[in-house]
Amino acid sequence: MKSSWWxxxxxxxxxxxxxxxGQLKEFEIKEVEAPPGIPVFIDYPENAAVYIFSSMNxxxxxxxxxxxxxKSTPREGKYLLIVRLNRQIxxxxxxxxxxxKIPLPAMGQRERKFYQVEELITDGTLMINSIPEGAEVLxxxxxxxxxxxxxxxxxxxxxxxxRKEMYHDKIDQIVVEPAxxxxxxxxxxxxxxxxxxxxxxxxxxxxxxxxxxxxxxxKIEKVPSGxxxxxxxxxxxxxxxxxxxxxxxxxxxxxxxxPKTQDALNLEKRARWKKFRSATMYSSIGAGAAGxxxxxxxxxxxxxxxxxxxxxxxxxxxxxxENFDLYTKIAVISCGTFAGWTLFNHWVVIxxxxxxxxxxxxxxxxxxxxxxxxxx
Numbered sequence: 001m002k003s004s005w006w007x008x009x010x011x012x013x014x015x016x017x018x019x020x021x022g023q024l025k026e027f028e029i030k031e032v033e034a035p036p037g038i039p040v041f042i043d044y045p046e047n048a049a050v051y052i053f054s055s056m057n058x059x060x061x062x063x064x065x066x067x068x069x070x071k072s073t074p075r076e077g078k079y080l081l082i083v084r085l086n087r088q089i090x091x092x093x094x095x096x097x098x099x100x101k102i103p104l105p106a107m108g109q110r111e112r113k114f115y116q117v118e119e120l121i122t123d124g125t126l127m128i129n130s131i132p133e134g135a136e137v138l139x140x141x142x143x144x145x146x147x148x149x150x151x152x153x154x155x156x157x158x159x160x161x162x163r164k165e166m167y168h169d170k171i172d173q174i175v176v177e178p179a180x181x182x183x184x185x186x187x188x189x190x191x192x193x194x195x196x197x198x199x200x201x202x203x204x205x206x207x208x209x210x211x212x213x214x215x216x217x218x219k220i221e222k223v224p225s226g227x228x229x230x231x232x233x234x235x236x237x238x239x240x241x242x243x244x245x246x247x248x249x250x251x252x253x254x255x256x257x258x259p260k261t262q263d264a265l266n267l268e269k270r271a272r273w274k275k276f277r278s279a280t281m282y283s284s285i286g287a288g289a290a291g292x293x294x295x296x297x298x299x300x301x302x303x304x305x306x307x308x309x310x311x312x313x314x315x316x317x318x319x320x321x322e323n324f325d326l327y328t329k330i331a332v333i334s335c336g337t338f339a340g341w342t343l344f345n346h347w348v349v350i351x352x353x354x355x356x357x358x359x360x361x362x363x364x365x366x367x368x369x370x371x372x373x374x375x376x
Contacts, residue, residue, distance in 0.1 A: 024096060025096055025097045025098070025119055025120065026100070026119075027092055027094075027097060027100035027117055027118070027119065027120060028117070028119065028120035028121070029100050029101075029115060031113065031114065032053070032115065033114065034112065035114070038051065038112075041110055044068060044069065045109060047068050048084075048109070048112065049080060049110075049112045050081045050090065050113045050115065051078065051079070051115070052079040052081070052114075052116075053078055053114070053115070053117070054079065056119070057075055058095065059074065059094050061081060061091070061093075063081070064088055064091070065086060065088040067081055067082065067083060068082040068083060069082035083104065086106060087104065087105055090103075100117065102115060121178050122178050123152050123155065123176075124152070124178050124181065126174070126184075127148070127150045128147055128150075128160070128185075128186070129148045129149075129184070129185040130164070130185070130186050131187045131188065132167075133147050134164060135164040135167070135170070136164065137149045137160070137161075138161040138163065139153070139158045139159070140158055141159075147162065153176045155178040156176055157173060158176065159171070159172075160172050160173070164188055166192055167188040168190075168191055168248075170186050189248060190248060190249050192223055192246065193225060193248060193251060194223065194252070195208070195228075195244060195246060195251075195252050195254075196217075196219045196251055197216055197218045197230070197253075197255075198216050198217045198254075199216040199258055200256070201237070201258065203216060204216045204233060204237070204240075204256065204258060205233045206230065206232055207231040207232075207233070208220065208229075209228055210231070225246050225247060225248050226245070226246060227246075229241065229243055230242050237259065237260055237261060237264065238258060238261050242254070287331050287334035288332075290331045294328040294331055305317035305318055305321055
């Protein structure tokens with residue numbers, strides 16, 4: 001029963017020590033040149049000396065042959081050990097560290113050796129920046145945070161992936177050096193572009209992938225790369241649907257030509273013919289007024305002709321009456337022509353379904369006088 005208890009206790013202690021041993025630090029031991037200012041060793045002339053420099057003041061140093069003397073001053077960062085001339089091994093210990101070994105060769109009398117002992121630094125500082133910031137940092141498949149990232153990692157090579165929405169993944173190999181700061185900056189390639197749209201005429205409503213985004217002229221930022229459907233709509237113009245392709249980090253421009261609808265063409269036709277109708281109506285009124293004025297003058301000259309006192313005066317007045325009668329007839333014909341043209345314009349506006357493209361006017365001789373010819 002007692003042996004079973006000791007067995008369990010020993011096993012518990014062993015299990016508690018095993019994980020701790022895996023966490024022990026290591027020494028970095030290297031031989032160095034004699035620094036300036038070290039006095040020549042004159043004590044112990046039949047022995048040798050080992051100088052160990054360290055920023056650690058808790059080193060415990062021993063030799064498998066035993067030390068002759070220990071003249072160390074740890075607070076000053078210097079350990080002075082008097083050793084025998086034979087080959088031997090120095091053992092360096094400190095709490096939390098694995099034992100370090102310094103093999104010493106056979107040495108001569110008053111010979112000196114110099115060593116530097118420090119903690120072995122196997123980790124390095126890694127700094128990763130990205131443009132833009134906020135990218136997820138993956139090292140060897142493990143998520144470490146987001147840019148800008150700074151952390152302490154074991155030395156070695158790492159596969160880095162920077163991942164951010166709307167940007168392509170950035171994959172690269174990076175290195176962490178021990179006791180050093182490695183800084184990397186990466187520019188991410190966007191998976192979007194810019195869409196710039198204009199239209200003829202301007203002011204068309206634009207739907208991008210069935211979403212209303214505004215009216216032309218229009219610039220849309222951060223449109224995902226690839227094909228997109230653009231739908232343009234404007235009153236009195238036919239709807240236009242087309243496909244645009246967005247390239248990474250580029251601006252795609254397009255001008256949308258919008259044909260008029262038949263209703264719009266009819267409205268324009270009616271507006272043109274209404275203006276023409278107004279012009280002919282006022283022209284008819286003007287010609288009629290001119291005809292009345294000429295008729296009044298002709299009657300006045302005819303009355304003067306009847307009261308003429310000489311043959312010459314009568315002849316002159318007769319010619320004036322004939323001229324005024326001709327002018328009056330022309331005015332009356334013009335008035336009637338413009339009135340007829342006004343009625344025709346009104347008929348075109350009301351009755352004609354398609355717009356009249358052009359009208360040619362010409363005066364043609366007829367058996368009864370002069371006629372107005374209209375050709376469409």
